Structure formats: C-alpha cells, structure tokens
Amino acid sequence: MALTLDRNEAGAPGGVSVDARDIRRAFDGRVVLDQLSLTIGEGEFVALLGRSGSGKSTLLRILGGLDDGYQGDVLVPKQRAVVFQEARLVPWLRVLPNVTLGLSGGSRGALKGRGLAALDEVGLTKQASAWPVTLSGGEAQRVALARALVREPQLVLLDEPFGALDALTRIRMHALLQDLCARHRPAVLLVTHDVDEAVLLADRTLVLVDGRITLDLPIPLEHPRRRGDPGFDELRSRLLAELGVEEH
Amino acid sequence: MSTVEVLQAPRADGALAAAPAAVLVRPTPAKTHRGIPIPRWARRLIAPLAVLGIWQLVCSQGVFTPIELASPVAVVNAGRELWAEGQFQSNLLISLERVAVGLAFGVTIGLVISVLSGLFHWGEDLIDPLVQAARSVPILGLLPLVIIWFGIGEAPKIFLIALGVTFAIYINTYSAIRGVDMKLIEAGRTFGLGRLGLIRRIILPGSLPGFLVGLRLALVHSWLIIVVAEQINAKSGIGYLINAAQTWGRTDIIMLGCTVYAVLGLIADFIVRRLEKSLLAWRRGFEGA
Numbered sequence: 159m160a161l162t163l164d165r166n167e168a169g170a171p172g173g174v175s176v177d178a179r180d181i182r183r184a185f186d187g188r189v190v191l192d193q194l195s196l197t198i199g200e201g202e203f204v205a206l207l208g209r210s211g212s213g214k215s216t217l218l219r220i221l222g223g224l225d226d227g228y229q230g231d232v233l234v235p236k237q238r239a240v241v242f243q244e245a246r247l248v249p250w251l252r253v254l255p256n257v258t259l260g261l262s263g264g265s266r267g268a269l270k271g272r273g274l275a276a277l278d279e280v281g282l283t284k285q286a287s288a289w290p291v292t293l294s295g296g297e298a299q300r301v302a303l304a305r306a307l308v309r310e311p312q313l314v315l316l317d318e319p320f321g322a323l324d325a326l327t328r329i330r331m332h333a334l335l336q337d338l339c340a341r342h343r344p345a346v347l348l349v350t351h352d353v354d355e356a357v358l359l360a361d362r363t364l365v366l367v368d369g370r371i372t373l374d375l376p377i378p379l380e381h382p383r384r385r386g387d388p389g390f391d392e393l394r395s396r397l398l399a400e401l402g403v404e405e406h
Numbered sequence: 407m408s409t410v411e412v413l414q415a416p417r418a419d420g421a422l423a424a425a426p427a428a429v430l431v432r433p434t435p436a437k438t439h440r441g442i443p444i445p446r447w448a449r450r451l452i453a454p455l456a457v458l459g460i461w462q463l464v465c466s467q468g469v470f471t472p473i474e475l476a477s478p479v480a481v482v483n484a485g486r487e488l489w490a491e492g493q494f495q496s497n498l499l500i501s502l503e504r505v506a507v508g509l510a511f512g513v514t515i516g517l518v519i520s521v522l523s524g525l526f527h528w529g530e531d532l533i534d535p536l537v538q539a540a541r542s543v544p545i546l547g548l549l550p551l552v553i554i555w556f557g558i559g560e561a562p563k564i565f566l567i568a569l570g571v572t573f574a575i576y577i578n579t580y581s582a583i584r585g586v587d588m589k590l591i592e593a594g595r596t597f598g599l600g601r602l603g604l605i606r607r608i609i610l611p612g613s614l615p616g617f618l619v620g621l622r623l624a625l626v627h628s629w630l631i632i633v634v635a636e637q638i639n640a641k642s643g644i645g646y647l648i649n650a651a652q653t654w655g656r657t658d659i660i661m662l663g664c665t666v667y668a669v670l671g672l673i674a675d676f677i678v679r680r681l682e683k684s685l686l687a688w689r690r691g692f693e694g695a
Contacts, residue, residue, distance in 0.1 A: 222596055239596070246593040250611040250688040259607065260598035291690045305597065 173200050175313050175345030176221060181230035183216055190216050191228070192369035200312070201343040205350060205360035207397060212366045214349045215317055221347065222315045235313050235345075239306035243318045245298035247290035247305075253277070254286040257305045276308035277301070279338060296327035300334070307338060314339075316348040320355070332358060336381070353397045357390055358383050365400045373400045476658035481665060484658035493647070498666065501636065501643040505628050508564045512571025512624060517617070520576045524583030524613070525605065534580070541573040545627075546634050558639040566635055570627040575620040582616020583609055615689070618682050625674040629667060 176198035183191040190213040198204050208214040219225040220232060222240045247256045258273040277283050280300040290298060299319060306314055316335075320328045336359060339346060350356055356363045357377055365373040375396065379389050398404075458478055464470065465477030472480060488494035519537065522529035545566055556562040586609050594608045636645025644663050651659035 224592055224596065240593075242589070242593065244589070246589050248590055248594070248608060248611075250614070251607070252688075260594060260603060262598070289688045289690075291688065309597070 174198070175200050175202070175235055176347070177233040178221070179231045181217070181220060181228055181232060183213070183220065183225070183228040190369055191220075194230075194366075194369065194371060196364070196371065198313070198345045198347060200345055203339060203346040203348070203359060203361045205348045205356035205363045206366060207350060207353060207356050207363060207401065208366035209401060210351065213369045214366050217366070218315050218317050218347065218349050221313070235311070237309055237311045238313045238315065239309050239311040240315045240317065241299070241302045241306050241319045243321050245290070245293075245295075245302040247293075247298055247301055249290050252287050252289060253282065253293070253301055256290065256301060257308055259305065261308065272308055273304075276304040279307065279341075280304045280334065295323055296331065299323060299331065303334070303338065307342060310342070311344050314344045314346045316346065316350075318350055319348075321350070321352075328355075335359065353394055353401070354385060356397065357393050358385075363393075363397060365397060367400070373397070473655065473657055476661045480658040481661045484656065484662045488647075488659070488662070497643055497647050501632055501645070502670075504560065504563050504636075504643065505567060505632055507560075508567025508632075509571055509624065509628055511564065511568035512628070513575055513621070515568065516572040516575025516620070516624075517579060519572070520579035520583065521605075521610075523576075524580045525609070537573065537576055541577065545570050545573075545631060549635065549638060553639055563632065563635040563640070563643075566631050567628045570631050571624040574624040574627055575617065578616045578620030578623070579613055582613035585616070586612035614685055618678060618685070621681075622675070622678050625678065626671070629671060629674075633667065 174197055176196060178194070178196045181191050181194045181196075182189070194213075194217065196217075206214050206217065216225065218240075220228050221234055222238060223234075224240075247253075248259065251259065254270065254273050254277065257276055258269045261269050261272070264272070274283060274286060277286055280303050282297060282300055282304065285293065285297065285301075290301070293301065302319070320331050323331060332355065348356070348359060357379075360377050363373075363375045363377055364371050365375070373396075375393065377393060379387070379393070383390060385391075461475075462478045465472075465475060465480075476484070485494060519529075519533050523533040523537075524530070548566065548569075549562070552562040552565060556565060590608050590612065591604060594604050599607060632643070633645045633648075636643035637649040640646040640649075644666055648660050648663035651657070651663070
C-alpha cells in the first residue's frame with residue numbers, strides 16, 4: 159500500500175513514515191519541544207527515551223494528532239494508532255466493540271471478523287464479550303494492542319504502554335509486541351523511560367533532553383536480544399550516560 | 407472475633423521452636439450463616455410490614471380515633487368501596503396519565519437541552535444561565551400563575567410536571583456530559599471516531615449514569631407536583647380524591663390516596679433500578695455489604 163503522505167510530491171524522501179521538521183511546542187511560554195526534527199522509516203522501530211518532563215509524550219501526542227498547538231511541519235501516515243499507558247478501553251463497550259471502535263467500511267459481520275482476528279493475535283478471543291472492568295492490566299493492554307493493530311496502521315505510537323504492568327507481564331508483552339511488529343511491519347515510535355526496553359526492542363533509539371534530541375543511536379544487535387550480552391550492556395551504558403545516570 | 411491461635415508444630419526431636427506463637431487474625435471477618443437464609447426481596451418487605459403491623463395495632467388499641475387515623479383494614483375497605491364505584495380506577499388512571507405525559511415532555515426537553523448545552527459552548531452560553539435561574543424558582547409557587555395562563559384543565563398540571571422533570575434531567579445530564587473522561591474522548595478520536603461517533607459511542611453512554619440519577623429525581627418530583635396540582639382546582643385524580651375526602655371527613659380515603667402514592671413511588675423506583683441494572687452493567691461500583 160502506498161504511503162499517504164500529503165506532501166510526498168513536494169519532496170519528502172521515499173520510504174519514510176514520519177517526517178517532522180522543526181517542531182516547537184510551548185505551554186504558557188514554557189518551551190517543551192525546541193526545533194526538534196525526526197524521521198522514521200517505513201517499518202522502522204524507534205524508541206524515544208527521556209526523563210519524565212522531557213517532552214516525549216508531547217511529541218507523541220503531536221504525531222498522533224492529539225495536539226495541534228505546535229509550530230513546525232509534521233507529516234505522518236493517515237493510518238495511525240496510539241496505545242496509551244493506561245489501556246483507555248471504553249468501559250461501556252465490551253472487548254470486541256472496543257477493538258472495532260471507530261472502524262468503518264465493510265459490513266458489521268466483516269468488522270466483527272477483523273476484530274476477532276486481532277483479538278486472536280493477542281490471545282484474547284475468549285474475552286471478546288467481557289466488560290473491560292473485568293480484565294487484568296496485562297489483558298487490557300493486549301486489547302489496546304489489538305485495537306491498534308486492527309486498523310492496519312502504518313505508524314504505531316506507543317506511549318509507555320508497559321509502564322503500569324508488572325515485570326513478568328512486561329516480558330511477555332515485549333515478546334508479543336516483537337511478534338506483532340514482525341508480522342505487520344508498521345513504523346513504531348515507542349516512548350519509554352526504560353532503557354532496557356529500548357535496547358531490547360528498537361532498531362534505533364533517540365534520547366530526548368530538554369526538548370531536543372541529543373543522541374540518535376542505532377541498535378545493530380541481532381534478535382533475539384538478551385540482557386547481559388556484551389553489545390547490549392555497552393549500548394545500555396551509553397544511553398544511561400546520556401540520560402545522566404552513572405553506573406557503578 | 408475470629409482469632410486463630412497458631413501453635414508451632416513440634417519438631418522431629420520433640421522440642422518446640424523458641425519463638426512464641428504468633429496470634430493471627432483473618433483479614434476479613436468470617437462469613438457466618440446462622441439460621442435460614444432469607445432472600446433479598448423478602449428482607450426488603452420486613453420493615454414495611456412491621457410498620458403496617460404497628461399501624462394496625464395502634465388503631466385497634468384505640469390510641470387514635472378512626473377520624474384521626476384510619477386503620478389499614480379501614481383503608482383497604484375504603485379502597486374496595488371506591489373500586490366498586492369505579493372512582494378509584496378512573497382517578498388513578500387520570501393521575502398516571504398526567505404524570506406519564508408530563509414525564510415524556512420533560513425527559514425529552516431536558517435531554518435535548520442538556521445535550522445542546524453539554525456539547526456546544528454556544529448552547530451552554532444560551533441555555534445554562536436561563537435554566538439555572540429558572541430552576542431556583544419553586545415550581546409549585548407558579549401554580550396560581552399557571553392556572554391563570556392555562557385554566558384548570560390538563561394543561562397546567564402537565565406543564566408543571568414537565569417543568570420539574572426538565573430541570574431534574576437537565577442538571578444531572580449536563581454535568582454528566584461535562585464529566586465524561588477526556589482520555590476516552592482522546593482515545594476515540596485517535597481511532598477515527600468523528601463528532602457524531604464520539605457523541606454516540608462515548609459521550610452519551612458516558613453520561614448515562616447521570617441521566618439515570620436525574621430520572622430518579624424526576625419521578626419523585628413529578629409525583630410531588632401532581633399531588634399538589636390536583637388538590638387545587640381539579641375535578642379528578644388521586645390528589646383531588648384526597649382533597650375531596652377531607653371535606654367528607656373520610657380519613658380512610660386520605661390514607662388510601664397516600665398509600666397509592668407510596669406504592670407508585672416504589673414501582674417507579676423498581677423500574678429505574680431495573681434500567682440501571684441493564685444499562686449500567688459495565689460498571690463495577692460499590693454494591694454495599
């Protein structure tokens with residue numbers, strides 16, 4: 159499917175899913191993003207690291223179309239999906255209608271089929287008619303992933319999606335996310351403050367400090383990656399140092 | 407309380423461990439089932455039946471004269487008498503009809519203006535100040551004026567009920583719409599819901615709990631208003647019956663009218679409860695101990 163960049167003919171490089179130039183965003187005079195530029199290639203998995211308050215969520219909200227108070231030039235694909243830290247399932251819709259929320263095109267049965275297929279990918283077919291309130295944190299986040307994937311997005315924006323999960327569930331979610339990305343090949347921007355998570359999952363990691371990208375580090379490790387591999391620890395230390403954390 | 411003494415198990419060599427045995431308690435009190443379990447519906451009947459019993463006892467012991475307070479038996483007899491004459495049914499029906507029509511108008515108008523006011527700043531600026539000011543006027547105080555406007559037919563009664571219902575629905579639905587979680591609206595927006603989609607899938611269902619609170623209040627208000635409205639310048643209805651009974655010196659009929667109101671209130675409450683149970687099945691609130 160061709161990328162639907164509105165300005166493609168005006169010279170955006172081919173094979174690019176996000177092309178953002180000179181983004182500036184201030185809240186009441188406080189500058190959060192400062193002349194920030196960012197490109198993400200098709201199918202590329204980029205992690206965005208930063209301390210809290212560094213502007214990472216602001217950047218994600220701009221790319222997701224939730225914030226229009228910025229200056230600069232931002233191009234993103236039409237088909238985008240966001241997964242928030244909290245699953246943000248609509249409490250009065252059961253799991254399946256939550257997954258198909260906002261989908262149009264196709265009969266009711268076809269939509270249902272697509273929703274069920276997405277739920278099957280995250281292993282939650284059985285919970286299709288459950289109320290969101292009855293799900294565990296990990297299950298709710300898997301539904302949120304299914305809801306993102308069912309739209310066949312060219313760009314998936316993940317805003318600390320595993321931050322509220324316990325360590326065991328997070329490990330399983332990492333594997334699931336890698337699996338899903340390998341199958342659907344969307345461009346991914348993962349906002350996180352977990353350095354290990356970034357090194358484990360991303361093709362490239364950006365560090366955001368005071369509204370500017372101060373480090374753009376490719377992660378050339380083979381999958382599957384493991385904590386403790388020599389290359390892993392080196393990259394990890396490098397990123398931590400950039401974030402101002404000295405390891406002993 | 408259910409404390410459990412935990413004795414340390416003797417070791418293989420027969421000696422006890424040196425530490426003293428800790429006293430452990432259960433984190434929640436143990437559930438005790440003493441005697442025969444009584445179903446919920448039956449438990450709900452206990453208090454009303456007790457009141458009825460005391461009422462009958464007080465009357466048959468002659469604490470009050472029959473004129474001061476008619477006994478339950480006398481009330482039932484009055485009901486039979488009026489039923490045989492056909493007065494009971496006709497007056498009950500006309501009261502029910504007034505409340506139903508008033509409710510229908512009030513709920514519709516209340517919903518429409520609360521949605522306009524809740525969704526659009528323009529609507530809020532035009533509607534909200536007006537409704538907030540109007541609702542602080544005691545509705546029953548308008549009765550003399552309304553009779554001048556509409557005469558003494560059905561119109562003034564229905565108008566007053568509709569007015570009271572509109573306010574109850576408006577206040578609660580409007581604040582519920584404004585209370586819908588912004589995060590859900592954002593989520594809906596990122597997944598392609600348009601303005602109509604957001605209203606239909608997120609905003610209206612999200613404000614349903616507030617609307618149902620409004621509906622409960624509206625039902626109470628409407629019965630309150632109909633009683634008073636029917637006692638002034640009316641020729642039919644339960645309120646009229648009560649008023650007429652006063653001039654006949656028939657306290658049994660007055661009590662009958664009050665009982666009818668009580669029963670109708672119970673039925674209305676039951677209906678709203680049912681509605682809440684089916685419409686709000688997605689919620690998991692505190693359900694009482």
